[in-house]
Amino acid sequence: MKTVCLYFQVHQPWRLKVYRFFNIGKDHNYLDDFTNRAIMQKVARQCYLPMNALLLKLIKENKGAFKCSFSITGSAVEQFRAYAPEVLDSFRALAETGCVEFLAETYSHSLASLSSKEDFVEQVKLHTKMIKEEFGKKPVAFRNTELIYSDHIGEMVSELGFKTILAEGARHVMGWKSPNYIYTNSIDNRLRVLLRNYKLSDDIAFRFSNQGWDQYPLTAEKFAQWLAEENGDVMNLFMDYETFGEHQKATTGIFDFMKALPKAILKHNDVCFATVSEAAKSSQPVGVLHCPHVMSWADEERDVTAWLGNELQNEAFSKLYALKDKVKSLKNADFEYVWNFMQTSDHFYYMATKWLSDGDVHSYFNPYGSSYEAFINYMNVLSDFEIEVEKALAAKKSRKKDTASA
Amino acid sequence: MRVLMFGWEFPPHIAGGLGTACYGMTRGLARNDVEVIFVMPRASGDEDERFVKVVNASDVEARYCDSTIEGADDIMRKISFIHIDSNMVPYISPEEFATYREGYERTGRKFWEKEGDSWTQRYTFSGKYGANLMEEVARYAVVAAEVARQLEGQFDVIHAHDWLTYFAGIAAKRVSGKPLVVHMHATSFDRSSSDNIDTRVYEIERAGMAAADRVIAVSNLTRNIVIEKYNIPAEKVVTVHNAVRFAEKENELPERGVKDKIITFLGRITFQKGPDYFVEAAAKVLKRVPNVRFVMAGSGDMMNHVIRRVARLGIADRFHFTGFLKGDDVHKMFQLSDVYIMPSVSEPFGISPLEAMRANVPSIISKQSGVAEVLDYAVKVDYWDVDAMADAIYGFVKYPALSKMFSEKGLEEVTGLKWNNAAAKIKTVYEDAINECAK
Numbered sequence: 153m154k155t156v157c158l159y160f161q162v163h164q165p166w167r168l169k170v171y172r173f174f175n176i177g178k179d180h181n182y183l184d185d186f187t188n189r190a191i192m193q194k195v196a197r198q199c200y201l202p203m204n205a206l207l208l209k210l211i212k213e214n215k216g217a218f219k220c221s222f223s224i225t226g227s228a229v230e231q232f233r234a235y236a237p238e239v240l241d242s243f244r245a246l247a248e249t250g251c252v253e254f255l256a257e258t259y260s261h262s263l264a265s266l267s268s269k270e271d272f273v274e275q276v277k278l279h280t281k282m283i284k285e286e287f288g289k290k291p292v293a294f295r296n297t298e299l300i301y302s303d304h305i306g307e308m309v310s311e312l313g314f315k316t317i318l319a320e321g322a323r324h325v326m327g328w329k330s331p332n333y334i335y336t337n338s339i340d341n342r343l344r345v346l347l348r349n350y351k352l353s354d355d356i357a358f359r360f361s362n363q364g365w366d367q368y369p370l371t372a373e374k375f376a377q378w379l380a381e382e383n384g385d386v387m388n389l390f391m392d393y394e395t396f397g398e399h400q401k402a403t404t405g406i407f408d409f410m411k412a413l414p415k416a417i418l419k420h421n422d423v424c425f426a427t428v429s430e431a432a433k434s435s436q437p438v439g440v441l442h443c444p445h446v447m448s449w450a451d452e453e454r455d456v457t458a459w460l461g462n463e464l465q466n467e468a469f470s471k472l473y474a475l476k477d478k479v480k481s482l483k484n485a486d487f488e489y490v491w492n493f494m495q496t497s498d499h500f501y502y503m504a505t506k507w508l509s510d511g512d513v514h515s516y517f518n519p520y521g522s523s524y525e526a527f528i529n530y531m532n533v534l535s536d537f538e539i540e541v542e543k544a545l546a547a548k549k550s551r552k553k554d555t556a557s558a
Numbered sequence: 559m560r561v562l563m564f565g566w567e568f569p570p571h572i573a574g575g576l577g578t579a580c581y582g583m584t585r586g587l588a589r590n591d592v593e594v595i596f597v598m599p600r601a602s603g604d605e606d607e608r609f610v611k612v613v614n615a616s617d618v619e620a621r622y623c624d625s626t627i628e629g630a631d632d633i634m635r636k637i638s639f640i641h642i643d644s645n646m647v648p649y650i651s652p653e654e655f656a657t658y659r660e661g662y663e664r665t666g667r668k669f670w671e672k673e674g675d676s677w678t679q680r681y682t683f684s685g686k687y688g689a690n691l692m693e694e695v696a697r698y699a700v701v702a703a704e705v706a707r708q709l710e711g712q713f714d715v716i717h718a719h720d721w722l723t724y725f726a727g728i729a730a731k732r733v734s735g736k737p738l739v740v741h742m743h744a745t746s747f748d749r750s751s752s753d754n755i756d757t758r759v760y761e762i763e764r765a766g767m768a769a770a771d772r773v774i775a776v777s778n779l780t781r782n783i784v785i786e787k788y789n790i791p792a793e794k795v796v797t798v799h800n801a802v803r804f805a806e807k808e809n810e811l812p813e814r815g816v817k818d819k820i821i822t823f824l825g826r827i828t829f830q831k832g833p834d835y836f837v838e839a840a841a842k843v844l845k846r847v848p849n850v851r852f853v854m855a856g857s858g859d860m861m862n863h864v865i866r867r868v869a870r871l872g873i874a875d876r877f878h879f880t881g882f883l884k885g886d887d888v889h890k891m892f893q894l895s896d897v898y899i900m901p902s903v904s905e906p907f908g909i910s911p912l913e914a915m916r917a918n919v920p921s922i923i924s925k926q927s928g929v930a931e932v933l934d935y936a937v938k939v940d941y942w943d944v945d946a947m948a949d950a951i952y953g954f955v956k957y958p959a960l961s962k963m964f965s966e967k968g969l970e971e972v973t974g975l976k977w978n979n980a981a982a983k984i985k986t987v988y989e990d991a992i993n994e995c996a997k
Contacts, residue, residue: 177815
């Protein structure tokens, strides 16, 4: 029996407004409220709401045979609450079917796993708590931001009590091995690793509407046939949820494709659907996956250079995490809130200067004219935040002194 | 005395310092009883209009003597303007002009078709633009000759600013027989490193100065370059330092957002302005004093390079970029600053430190700038000496007495630099040229 594991990533960053040098010290609203709301409501209309409705219908129609998994970031949930609460309701409706698993990840879709264990653990715990509150179930499987994975990250995840982690089936790590089997982390063998089948995943996520592709048009029957012909135990189809209706617009027929897909797949008797945790338990691991260096699902290189590949990104990253202890010692929710959205990986993605094969993808997501603009804007906001943190710390100290002397 | 002046920009439409200087200069001349007919290119766009437009002085006044900016001003009545339909643009190299022209071509307007050599061919005023910057400069000269002919008897001397108008000056001189004064606001050697100058521009500059009866240089630095590198006889070259004109009304101080001391660089971020040295000095200062912030205001072809360098030095949380600043923001930036720095590698004059000092901001300037010749209360350092630069910044930040002295004395000093005086000098230059010509 072969298992198809569908997992969708849901994320929206809090976008910063144009924040100039002259704002520093005076203006502490960092977010572009208009853009954030406009984008959230547009994506909700084009993707989240219609796709959630479709999935709910598919689950009911197939009486439990169709399953899928989600990972929803904290910043996306915060924006649902603020701008599109109906989306959150529709996700809860999916959760109640019992056929949908919600995964754990970093709260802010952050790069904390590359900073320190402390930062990472905090981000994961925050997210786990949020998912439990929103959807009523504590997640047991983990996916890191942009599928960033290494042996070390796997070890930290296992220590946090997770049984399964997702990773990219990157060619340079896999070599001759197939992503269609279950592997274990090389440091902690209890942690199971599910690897994304990038060929099949990208057939839907990237190539679906590409008329220059020799397999165009992709039909559910054809895709189901490919799955049936694939060797292995699990076929992991991991993609951005925004693929449906946003990256691939409704006019491409992506919703019709999804509507027909479960039936087409289930027609093949030896193929079934499973959530991430079920898929990880469906077969025995075939071996250990060695991944000493970090990899991700981004770009041709499948590494982390999209976020930490140049001096601008490194500088912003190190200056951000240098503030951590100060922010923590404040124990103030307002500061935590800013601290969280400043960590979002998207800010670093906007500063990337690699524009070769993946330039299109980068510029699609980038609200800034150039990496340099993105960097300047981010650093201006960070400078103001730092000043505010220092002020709050000084105030706290003097309060302490007052109470001590009184 | 009446002067026919060729410039290429005038407020409010300015791209750089020349327009500001022309404005102050013409006002100063008017106060010294010199009447000015100001001729400048302007791309108007409709070829059907007459080629040379003599703009009614009163029309122009409504534009330039906007009461909200200047207040009613008798001085301006002595200045007339003539706009010549041309797409000549300042601060642009022939190569850049070619790109600019392509963009212009897309608008569907016609160009002046090249009919052989620009200089030997006789042109009729077709109302089409030249095919490249050099040709446009030549065409402008042809038009200038026509202007000079039409205004015959209405001026005593011709004054041409910067190389774009030198051919026009020469042509006007030939037609009218009046003496020519050319004004060197910058040389080819300031625009690029000395072994990589644009020889065509150099030739035009040299030709203009050779044909002129007098050459005005904006500083001794520029005068020396003119004498040494263009082989112009020293007795023909006169230094007249620029002055500075300040708006009468004082804006109220903007509210400061940060407590830290702010060290500012304001200008185009190009090789000529020495932005790199500022960054290195900033890194040195930040090692010693944490409570300072550095601001680089402006844009330019070296901006991305500078941002990367700042990131690599790990000082991006203390080093800010504002991008290109306009009008009020420039003023605001000066008022927010505690120290102003101009580390120019080569600066014929450099008016910005005067503006900073006017805003009570002590300044550090490079010895390689013309303005260093007229200022005592500014710290002068070699542009490459980042240690000295860092020292000076440290001094101003750490010793309030020092920065108080420089800002008070500096304000006194710049207030004394008046266009009236500079214009009086220019008037003497005119008189010398006229007398010599009459001999």
